[in-house]
Amino acid sequence: MPEERDSLRPCPHHSGVHHDRLLFSAKESAYKAWFPLTHRPLRPQHLQIRLHCPPAMPTSPTGTPPRTGTFHARILPAPGPAPNTPAATHFFTGTWLADQSLILTAVTVPHTAPSAGQ
Numbered sequence: 001m002p003e004e005r006d007s008l009r010p011c012p013h014h015s016g017v018h019h020d021r022l023l024f025s026a027k028e029s030a031y032k033a034w035f036p037l038t039h040r041p042l043r044p045q046h047l048q049i050r051l052h053c054p055p056a057m058p059t060s061p062t063g064t065p066p067r068t069g070t071f072h073a074r075i076l077p078a079p080g081p082a083p084n085t086p087a088a089t090h091f092f093t094g095t096w097l098a099d100q101s102l103i104l105t106a107v108t109v110p111h112t113a114p115s116a117g118q
Contacts, residue, residue, distance in 0.1 A: 004049055017067050017098040023049055025105040030073035030092050033107040037089045048074045051096070067098040073107065 004023060026049045031042055053069045073092040094107040 001045075001048060018103070019051065022051065022096055022098065022103055022105070025103050026051065026071045026073065026094060026096060029094050029105040029107045030075075033073075033092050033109050034075060034089065037109065042075065046076045048076055050074075068096065070095050071105070 027044050027047045030047050030049070034040075034042055050072045051069060052071060071094050073094065075090040092107045092109070094105055096106075097104045
């Protein structure tokens with residue numbers, strides 16, 4: 001999507017990060033947070049990811065600057081509202097790390113207590 005392409009512009013201090021792979025991994029993480037909450041399938045085009053790169057950080061003891069950041073995932077309206085699913089589950093925030101040939105992304109979902117009657 002055009003909005004995603006804008007956030008894929010490599011950060012000058014993140015050379016060597018394959019941003020297309022980072023985007024794919026972020027979509028996978030968001031999907032894995034979404035599905036257990038809704039039990040509804042989701043296609044990649046129904047997920048919009050915005051990658052965020054922090055300002056340049058000092059070099060680590062290994063001589064390589066850390067390549068980390070965050071991302072925001074938004075579930076687009078195409079899947080429709082899931083029954084009994086709060087609107088908050090349509091937005092997720094995650095973190096990412098790229099090091100050598102490894103890309104890690106993660107989304108956490110806060111635990112909520114079941115409502116009365118569940």
